[in-house]
Amino acid sequence: MRDVAVIGVGMQKWGELWEKSIRDIFVESALLAMDDAGVDRLDSMYVGSMSPGIFAAQEHLESVMADYLGQQYIPATRVESACASAGLAFRLAWMEVASGISDIVLAGGVEKMTDVSGGEATYALATAADMKWEAMNGVTFPGLYAMMAVAHMHKYGTTREQLASVAVKNHYNGSMNPRAQFRSRITVADVINSVKVADPLNILDCSPITDGAAAAVLVPADQVKNYKKAGVKIIGSGHATDTIALHDREDIAAIRAAQIAADQAYKMAGKGPRDIDFAEVHDCFTIAEIVVSEALGFFEPGQGGPAVESGETARDGRIPINVSGGLKSKGHPVGATGLAQIVELVEQLRGESGQRQVKNARVGLAQNMGGSGGSCVVHILEVM
Amino acid sequence: MPPAREWRSYPQRYKMEAARCKECGKVYFPPRLVCGKCQGREFERFNMSRTGKVITYTVIRTPADAFKGQAPFAVGIVKMDGGARLTTQIADVSFEELKVGLPIKMEFRRIFSEGDAGLIHYGHKAVPVRQ
Numbered sequence: 001m002r003d004v005a006v007i008g009v010g011m012q013k014w015g016e017l018w019e020k021s022i023r024d025i026f027v028e029s030a031l032l033a034m035d036d037a038g039v040d041r042l043d044s045m046y047v048g049s050m051s052p053g054i055f056a057a058q059e060h061l062e063s064v065m066a067d068y069l070g071q072q073y074i075p076a077t078r079v080e081s082a083c084a085s086a087g088l089a090f091r092l093a094w095m096e097v098a099s100g101i102s103d104i105v106l107a108g109g110v111e112k113m114t115d116v117s118g119g120e121a122t123y124a125l126a127t128a129a130d131m132k133w134e135a136m137n138g139v140t141f142p143g144l145y146a147m148m149a150v151a152h153m154h155k156y157g158t159t160r161e162q163l164a165s166v167a168v169k170n171h172y173n174g175s176m177n178p179r180a181q182f183r184s185r186i187t188v189a190d191v192i193n194s195v196k197v198a199d200p201l202n203i204l205d206c207s208p209i210t211d212g213a214a215a216a217v218l219v220p221a222d223q224v225k226n227y228k229k230a231g232v233k234i235i236g237s238g239h240a241t242d243t244i245a246l247h248d249r250e251d252i253a254a255i256r257a258a259q260i261a262a263d264q265a266y267k268m269a270g271k272g273p274r275d276i277d278f279a280e281v282h283d284c285f286t287i288a289e290i291v292v293s294e295a296l297g298f299f300e301p302g303q304g305g306p307a308v309e310s311g312e313t314a315r316d317g318r319i320p321i322n323v324s325g326g327l328k329s330k331g332h333p334v335g336a337t338g339l340a341q342i343v344e345l346v347e348q349l350r351g352e353s354g355q356r357q358v359k360n361a362r363v364g365l366a367q368n369m370g371g372s373g374g375s376c377v378v379h380i381l382e383v384m
Numbered sequence: 385m386p387p388a389r390e391w392r393s394y395p396q397r398y399k400m401e402a403a404r405c406k407e408c409g410k411v412y413f414p415p416r417l418v419c420g421k422c423q424g425r426e427f428e429r430f431n432m433s434r435t436g437k438v439i440t441y442t443v444i445r446t447p448a449d450a451f452k453g454q455a456p457f458a459v460g461i462v463k464m465d466g467g468a469r470l471t472t473q474i475a476d477v478s479f480e481e482l483k484v485g486l487p488i489k490m491e492f493r494r495i496f497s498e499g500d501a502g503l504i505h506y507g508h509k510a511v512p513v514r515q
Contacts, residue, residue: 136505
C-alpha cells in the first residue's frame with residue numbers, strides 16, 4: 001500500500017445559495033481544490049452526496065459532476081453514507097491512490113438543501129434513520145439525539161449548560177471563519193432560551209440546513225514534490241457501522257461506530273488520542289460533540305460535558321475541537337460536511353488558518369458520521 | 385405511502401410480533417433472517433408482552449409534516465418485558481411525568497393519517513402504567 005497525501009483543498013462560502021445550482025456549488029469548490037493542487041486533469045473522482053434525488057431532483061451525480069468539472073470519460077463514483085458521505089468519499093479516494101490504481105484523485109462532497117421546504121428537508125434527512133421503526137412513529141433526527149442526550153444526562157449527570165457550551169464554543173470559532181454560514185457569537189442563555197425542538201435540544205443545539213460543497217485532491221506521498229504546495233499525509237483511516245436504529249444499541253449514551261473507526265485509525269497511524277493536536281468532529285447536535293469526544297478517547301465516558309464547559313476543547317484548550325466552527329456554525333450540507341473537515345485539517349496543518357490557527361498543529365483528526373451513528377469515518381492527517 | 389409497504393408489517397404493527405433466535409435467544413423486533421449476535425438463521429416468532437419500561441425519551445416540538453397536528457408529543461425508547469426495545473410515542477402522559485424507568489404498557493392507537501383520502505396508519509403507543 002502506498003502512502004497518500006492531500007495536495008489541494010477547496011471550499012466556497014456555505015449558506016443559503018439560492019442563486020447557485022448543485023452543479024455550480026460542487027464545481028466551484030472542486031476547481032478551488034484543483035487550482036490549489038495545480039492540476040487540471042484527474043485520474044478518477046468521488047462525489048459524496050446524501051440525497052440529491054430528494055433535495056435537488058437529480059441522481060447519477062457522478063456523471064453530472066465529472067461532466068461539468070470538464071473531466072469527461074474518467075471513472076467517477078457517487079458515494080452515499082448519509083451525513084458521512086463525504087468522509088467516506090475521502091476514504092475511497094485514499095484507498096484508490098494507496099492501491100496504486102490511480103495517481104490523481106479528487107474527493108468531493110455536495111448537498112443543495114434549500115431548494116425544498118423545511119418539511120421535505122426533514123423527510124429527506126429522516127431517511128437516514130430507520131424510516132419504518134423510528135421515523136414513522138413520529139421521532140425526528142433532533143428527537144433521536146435528544147434521546148441520546150437524556151440517556152447521557154441520566155447516566156453521567158451531563159447538564160443542559162454543558163450541552164449549550166458546545167454551541168457557544170463552535171459559534172465563537174465560526175465567527176472567525178469567513179466561509180461559515182452563521183458567524184454570530186452566542187451565549188449559554190441564548191441557547192437555553194431559543195426555540196424548543198426536541199427536549200432538551202433547542203434550535204441553537206442543532207446544526208442548520210445548508211447549501212455547500214468541499215473537495216480535496218489526493219496523490220501518492222512520494223509524488224508531492226511535483227506539486228506546488230506542501231503535502232499533508234493521511235496517516236490513519238477508519239470506518240465502521242452500527243445498528244440503523246438507536247433503540248437497538250446496547251448503550252444509548254455512546255456512539256460505538258465512532259470508537260471502532262477511531263481505534264482503527266489510531267492503530268494505522270501508530271498514535272493515540274493524546275497525540276492529536278486538534279480535531280474536527282461531527283457536532284450535528286450539541287450532544288453529539290460531547291459523546292463523540294468520549295468515543296475518540298479524548299475524555300473518559302461522562303467527562304465530555306465538564307470538559308467543554310471548562311474550556312478544554314476551546315482553541316487554546318488541551319484538545320481544540322471544531323476550530324472551524326463545526327457543523328453548528330459553519331453549516332451542515334450533509335453530503336459535504338466530511339470534506340469540509342478535511343479542508344480545515346489541511347489548512348490548519350499548513351498554517352493557513354489565520355485568526356483561528358491552532359498553534360503548533362502537526363496532527364489533526366476528522367470524525368464524520370451518518371444518522372444517529374449508524375456509520376462513522378475517522379481520518380488522521382499529519383504534516384509531512 | 386404505497387399500501388403494500390404498510391400491509392407487510394401488520395403482524396408487527398398490530399400484534400407486536402418479534403423473533404427469538406433459537407441458537408442464542410436474542411430477540412429481534414421486527415423479525416430478521418439472520419442473528420447479528422450468533423449468525424443463527426432459525427427463529428421462533430412470538431407476540432411480545434405489552435408491558436415494559438422507558439429507557440430514554442424526548443418531547444417532539446418540531447415534528448415531521450405527517451405529525452404536525454399532534455405536536456408537542458412525547459416519544460421514547462422502551463424495553464418490553466422479555467422482549468426487544470422499540471421506539472414509540474408515549475401518550476396520555478404529562479411531560480413532567482416522563483422519566484427513565486417509567487413503567488408503560490402498549491396500547492393500539494392511531495399513529496397518523498396521510499393524503500387527501502386520510503389513509504389512517506394504526507400501531508402501538510406506550511401509555512404510563514399507574515398504580
